[in-house]
Amino acid sequence: MDLRFGDSKPTDEERAAVDALLGPPESSWEGADRDEMRAADLRWARGGREARDRRDQLLPGLHAVNDRVGWISEGALDYLCRRLTVPPSEAYGVATFYAMFSVKPRPATVLHVCTDLACAAAGAGALCAGIESRLGPGSGVSVERSPCLGLCERAPAALTIRAGEPVRTAVSAPATVDAAVLAATAPDAAPDEPPAAMAVPQAGDTTLTLLRRVGVADPESLDDYRAHGGYAALRRAFALGPAGVIREVTDSGLVGRGGAAFPTGRKWQATASQPDRPHHLVCNADESEPGTFKDRVIMEGDPYALVEAMTIAAYATGAHKGYLYLRGEYPRALHRMRYAIDRARARGLLGDDILGQGFAFDIEIRRGAGAYICGEETALFSSIEGYRGEPRSKPPFPVEKGLFGKPTVENNVETLVNVLPVLTMGAPAYAAIGTERSTGPKLFCVSGSVGRPGVYEVPFGATLGELLELADVRDGLRAVLLGGAAGGFVRADELDIPLTFEGTREAGTTLGSGVVMAFDDTVPLPRLLLRIAQFFRDESCGQCVPCRVGTVRQEEALTRIVERTGAGAAGDIALLREVGSAMRDASICGLGQTAWNAVESAIDRLGAYE
Template sequence: MDLHLSTAEPSTAERDAVDATFALLAPAAAVPAVADRPNRAVHAGHAARSHRHLLLPLLHAVHDAEGWLSEGALNHVARTLQVPPAEIYGVATFYAMFSVEPRAPRVVHVCDDVVCGPNGGEEIITELTAALGPEGGARDTSAAPASPSGTTDAPPGGDGPVGADACWVRSPCLGLCERAPAVLHQRAGEPDLSQAPATPSAVLDTARTRADTTGDQAAEADRAFADTTVSAPQTRTGERLRLLRRVGVVDPSSLDDYRFRGGYAALRRAVDLGPSRVIAELKDSSLTGRGGAAFPTGVKWEGVAQSPERPHYLVCNADESEPGTFKDRVLMEGDPFGLIEAMTVAGFVTGATVGYLYIRGEYPLATRRLQDAISAARARGYLGGDVMGEGFAFDIELRRGAGAYICGEETALLESLEGFRGEPRNKPPFPAQKGLFGKPTAINNVETLYNVLEILDIGGRAFGSVGAGRSTGSKLFCVSGAVATPGVYEVDFGTTLRELLDLAGGVRGTLRTALLGGAAGGFVMPGDLDVPLTLEGARDIGATLGSGVVLVFDDRADLTGTLRRIAAFFRDESCGQCVPCRVGTVRQEEALARLERNAPIGSRETEIALLDDLARVMRDASICGLGQTAPSAVMSAIDLGLIASPNGHPSTNGHGGDR
């Protein structure tokens, strides 16, 4: 392939970052040399392009080192992978965490979403604007250099601007809703760090303080953060926790401690049973996917296992980005070896020798712990060419996302893994028939995989006896907002919403409503508190369990503003591939912004009629679930009369009230 490149060349640091990462991830491939002609490169294209799936790791390598992606760096990535530079640029600009413009080396991502925004996020943004300037400040090469100690000339007390050394940007949900408000520090040449609950002064101090080169400071910050974040938030006398039983108990860095607490017993049980018997246990359990689609896991695994086409692949979807969702993060941070074991079981059963763990880029602590767990398991023979000496091969490659909610959709995730923009594919064919690299692929989310360990521990029929109807086993719920103790709570399916809120310490103030199922879910009223939390129970009241979000609002909440934030989220996260979603999400947010300002075009009834029309088009004509569910919460609020009227009181629009 002829690549027509610009004359821009990478810096030495950029070239080294790309070459070192490529050599590590594709050791059998030589790094292509620069062609004789400076703006044109010709290589054996097919062999080089077979490594296109390394595009995301290469972009991360440069961005981690330099803080942005220069034209020269993108050219070098294009040469290395033999991918046209326009496609490289298209992928780089698809993700919110990448910048193709010069930018300060330290970026503070401030969550302004539905939980953090009204609970301190906007105050942090106000303070950062005063200290660091407007959003997204560019890198200024004329700024004073850092001192040998790594600090800038900015006053240590935070009274003056940091200048070119740091900037801030607004961020969608960072998955730290139980500790709102939250920020993420993305720092060139240094480990990324989460900070929650955050205060303006603490955020500025972290932005000004350079981590030491050994990473000890980052490790210490991780430990301090984890001590207050990763813990089983519920202790229920007489009831056995299943998925959360090791969180806050096991040492997440110790394989030996994991084994001491029952780790790898499930994998040994799976090997003893054999793939077909494990699938039978999964079917007996009636385990359904916990990512929202609720597809039977045993059926999915059986379809992949029986496919004659090889190779098979396994993908763990750890890209939870739904506002209000953080359950998978708690599992991965607190019990990382559990996910490694569960993926190994899935690989053994489905006949996959390689599994890809795709984790969202905003989870630095979970990413580090999982990478350490993978390395430890590989070193001890729990991953590799002969797992546990049982004669089967399985290994895991971790891939970091870079800020794209749409990549939580399974086919968009596959596109991202293959090195393309994360745009959903048309279905059928489904991934079980034609998935990653066109091969049969089993895709499961984190919570689903942890349930497999429980099934192998107690048996499929015993698992199926827990819960109600199609909803078997236990479910993790992310409870946040106006409750006394936000956190992840594990309850058996069939537990009522009232009982779940009681576990979280009860509602602070007077309950007005709760958003069930996340931004793509719907609102429930105080009269619905005794609904059983099952797939069927939620459907009976016109709601959905979705990703397990329970976001509680009291009577002081600005629900119109919340809906506008949800609409803005979907507008930003639409991949733009289809017109109904690309245009509909923009028009939806514009209408809600006008309602929030009390400046409707025509009348409020006209705006609500427009929202209804937009919802119908997006639901009926969007390619994927993002567009189809983008209006769900908005239409639920309209139906229940939760959008405030001009006098500040709820407007029923002929519908609302308690059910």
């Protein structure tokens, strides 16, 4: 592709897709017809500075074209770059950064088949082979092997995306060859997705805190949400004032649920105290860790809870604009959140004067496009701003200079919805749940070799064995992966580990974001570890050498071990330890720092290659 402005022209569909997002161009400098604009454009060039300020519309613009046509041509990219005054070389770098985009021609229908851990254990390899044999080159469908689609409780999973106006999607999970082919060739005939409550085996349990409305209240009804206690927390927040809300959150002991476990109250206070304005709020709903799907279930089953929680966080930290960065692989969550935001805005619960309190706040959804690294907060900021989703060095920290260089508070979905019970029941009552150092309820995503996979809510301090008993773990359990691909394995005789941040740390593993993936003795562990290594190789952004090179060396060594029979593994294991240590010590962000964790734990705790 020519990385300069060239003579390629967008098609009418591509132009319409961009114009629907940005509005019609005002001059030929922005891509309007030169003959029509010649008289005005010869006098002055307009809109350059304003266009540069819209750089953050690059990712939505790429989505607009990809959704309408199915791929991004040179002419479409050139037109989008003219509209935003973005160098084509930079836009090309952004477009090729994301797995869901293509800059090469492909059919309008793309079938993504998950091949990650839970799906691999459930037969994704055979599923892919069967689909590929049915949908050959002339089928009009592009079959792509995909990393985790966030449908682990219904593995194996497939997602069909058919470009057009409007774009159409269909989920097949658990997928069969016939069901996936039907969804790809006739998405309108594909069966509807099961309700979100199907992913919550505890649905309807009145003792639940975070999941109590899922399967009980209509997720699309604001009135139903309010009838089940919705917006009581926001009213109490207005009664307490911003400082009072932060004090309550701090006293509750709430920490981030994304894996880092940073105290939420401290983060909010640090942002609120910054004199630089404006402040921003970002909700990280880009859960791409293999085995994680709790945020999806909340957004599909209780979307207004997230809207309310984001409003409270914004009120406490002085933010008037919030961004919900949502996984591109979650079409139903996208629909539910868009609808909930629109309804809340129409009812005065978002906008210029929320509940008559004089507080202005609104939410904008930004879609991801298939990049695990964008789960890292600074990479997420870069993605929203219209750049490649590459992490930034710290300091400065996001509370000082985050999104658009302004103070920013970033929390994931589970962390934010925990704020609601903190305010409704009070900090002391909330802190009484769980343990002294890990307070409150916790959501766990249980999948793999269990009879009842799904999202479970238990108080911190429950043991791994108790959680697996709820999920009906199958006989022949060999190992459990905690924390996802970036986590660690534990043995089947270590199920008494308490599920707390400190308990898992003392046990030499990690709680992470709450992934609990069980594997029985039918799962080939060496190939599972190789799939983890392939995942990190694919998802490394390539910015730093330890991760860019280390993930490749790790995969190569594991490939040699899997393909080799007999002696010789000891040398590769020694190499893996050396490479893993270098990645852990020298990588810029958590991806490289944790890419060796699961493999190391499998070698040391499970004797994977003995």
